[in-house]
């Protein structure tokens with residue numbers, strides 16, 4: 504694979520850079536940690552390195568240095584589509600280089616050739632009650648693939664042979680596992696959808712189509728070219744959000760114990776399934792429909808909406824899709840999807856309401872100064888777009904997010920192995936210890 508060559512070429516330079524920092528600047532202080540940060544979700548503490556992507560609070564995400572509009576413009580596309588091939592995005596995330604068409608296509612072809620899903624994965628899904636949340640099914644399906652981990656079997660094997668598995672080669676098996684897992688995601692996600700909401704159909708992967716279009720086809724949208732474009736857009740923009748978000752951090756942490764890609768990604772998906780993180784996807788459209796219901800199905804005018812939103816906030820309700828732990832502006836991923844909606848969708852009351860909420864809500868959220876980011880995040884519009892194209896089962900939306908996020912998670916994990924990162928193990932303190940520190944600081948102030 505060209506991707507392996509591109510990574511291999513860069514390995515010595517990357518290892519040298521990290522080695523130099525660790526040996527020559529190992530004791531250089533990067534930041535301080537306050538008591539508030541310790542109790543406040545480690546917010547803003549710079550304790551990770553991620554070269555896959557970086558979130559600037561005022562600009563949004565850059566994937567390998569490229570903003571969302573740049574990624575959408577520069578990545579190769581299929582003839583007839585304005586939206587990138589996910590294979591090209593994966594090449595960029597993994598290799599730090601923009602792919603040409605052939606390189607993007609090679610990744611897509613690799614996925615097609617690895618897409619066969621073992622029968623037992625379907626059986627595992629079928630064993631669950633049909634009302635099980637799709638994210639639970641998604642996570643267990645990934646776990647069900649774990650016995651096929653090439654890294655886990657190589658690692659176990661070398662314990663009993665005279666030739667060890669060189670640490671510097673671990674990444675190759677992690678990359679193999681990543682490619683194998685990603686190749687199966689359209690099949691797994693679509694089966695969960697079909698099992699729960701359609702006809703229980705298992706649809707095989709078409710090598711003629713790209714990864715995104717395959718998923719669309721597998722849930723019955725072979726003819727809907729616009730929905731296939733939405734899938735391409737969605738899968739590209741949700742792929743990564745630097746290393747500290749719950750799903751990325753979780754999977755990276757798990758992989759630092761040399762747990763394989765399947766174990767690590769399933770863990771990440773369990774984090775994504777929380778309502779403050781990926782599950783906000785499904786909560787947003789539910790909320791949008793509830794607001795319309797409160798107005799007899801109509802889209803309320805600005806004044807009525809303002810009163811309604813104020814009442815909700817006064818009642819202590821969280822508005823899903825607004826706020827962010829890092830961003831302090833409108834999420835550029837919201838913006839590109841809103842632009843998609845404005846370009847291709849007309850007369851959709853949910854999209855209309857989302858636009859009105861976007862006009863009205865930020866100043867209201869900002870009023871009491873409590874919410875640090877009063878602007879919409881990516882989740883504020885995801886569900887409404889899916890709903891428009893007929894994917895109306897809210898519970899499923901986080902699985903779509905998960906398919907995309909695994910692209911980023913695996914890039915972080917593979918690079919963790921490339922750079923030989925050790926097991927993560929931060930130190931904890933007790934409350935009594937912090938109280939002692941506090942006392943000491945008081946005493947020194949009194950002196």
Ligand SMILES: CC(=O)SCCNC(=O)CCNC(=O)[C@H](O)C(C)(C)COP(=O)(O)OP(=O)(O)OC[C@H]1O[C@@H](n2cnc3c(N)ncnc32)[C@H](O)[C@@H]1OP(=O)(O)O
Pocket residue numbers: 778779780781783820821822823824825826827828829873874875876880881882
């Ligand atoms: C893909 C993603 O994961 S993007 C995030 C998806 N999640 C959502 O959209 C859920 C709604 N938003 C939120 O819950 C939050 O804004 C988060 C989880 C995204 C960020 O959390 P934090 O960094 O802690 O936000 P912040 O520091 O601004 O929170 C301060 C206060 O504002 C409140 N607040 C933040 N966002 C909102 C909101 N959308 N509606 C109402 N109140 C809010 C918080 O609950 C908190 O209140 P508290 O002090 O009484 O507990």
Ligand SMILES: O=C([O-])CC(=O)C(=O)O
Pocket residue numbers: 743744747748749828829880881
């Ligand atoms: O960055 C975060 O904390 C949340 C996240 O994953 C995203 O916005 O995609």
